[in-house]
Amino acid sequence: MTRFVVDARTLLRVLESGRTVPPAHQLVAPASIRSQVMDLLLQKVQHGDLPEQEALAVHEQLTETKLRLLNDRVSRRTAWDIARQQGWDTIGNAECIALVRLQAAAPMTIDADLAAAAAKLVPVAALERVFHT
Numbered sequence: 196m197t198r199f200v201v202d203a204r205t206l207l208r209v210l211e212s213g214r215t216v217p218p219a220h221q222l223v224a225p226a227s228i229r230s231q232v233m234d235l236l237l238q239k240v241q242h243g244d245l246p247e248q249e250a251l252a253v254h255e256q257l258t259e260t261k262l263r264l265l266n267d268r269v270s271r272r273t274a275w276d277i278a279r280q281q282g283w284d285t286i287g288n289a290e291c292i293a294l295v296r297l298q299a300a301a302p303m304t305i306d307a308d309l310a311a312a313a314a315k316l317v318p319v320a321a322l323e324r325v326f327h328t
Contacts, residue, residue, distance in 0.1 A: 198223050198263070198299035199325050200291045203231035205304045208322065210256045219328040223299045225290040226266030232257055263298070270297055281312070288312045 198221045201209070206228060209216065216222060236253055239245035273293035274286050283289060288309050291302050295313070301320040302313045313319050 196221055199301060199303040199320055200224060200294045200299045201228070201262075202287075202291055202302070202304050202306055202309055203228055203235055204306050205322065206257075206260075206262075207232050207235050207253070208305055209325070210253050210260065214326055216261075216325055217328050220325050221263055222261070222325075223263045223265065223294050225270075225294065226264040228262065228264065229257060265294055265298065270294060273297060277316070281316075283312075292316050 196219060200223045202224070206222070206224065209222075210232075233254065236245065236250040240247050240250045270290070270293050273296060274289040277283075277292050277296075278286050278289035281289070291304070291309060292313050295302050295317045301318045302309065303320045303322055303325055304310050304313070305322055310319050
């Protein structure tokens with residue numbers, strides 16, 4: 196089984212695509228990811244980019260999506276160390292990279308900033324890779 200770390204924007208893209216992740220892969224994410232995806236959906240509804248009914252349907256998909264969520268002491272400390280070493284002001288990108296170091300093969304992201312930051316520290320996977328075995 197290949198584990199991919201996903202961030203909120205990437206997970207939302209996966210959900211909106213209507214495609215399913217094959218059982219040969221597992222998605223791993225920081226524990227806060229569901230709230231982050233909900234924030235993105237709320238923003239889309241408030242900006243008129245997505246009808247509320249569709250956003251709530253995506254929320255149902257989110258609820259049903261199998262995710263390994265991590266927020267333990269070791270992953271938080273690893274994220275802290277990465278953020279400090281890189282001179283970053285926030286933990287968000289460091290959380291994803293920490294999870295790769297601890298639990299996964301690679302981050303899978305559509306976020307250009309996260310991809311650039313991660314590429315300096317760990318291998319990065321293209322989004323399409325998660326849909327293939």
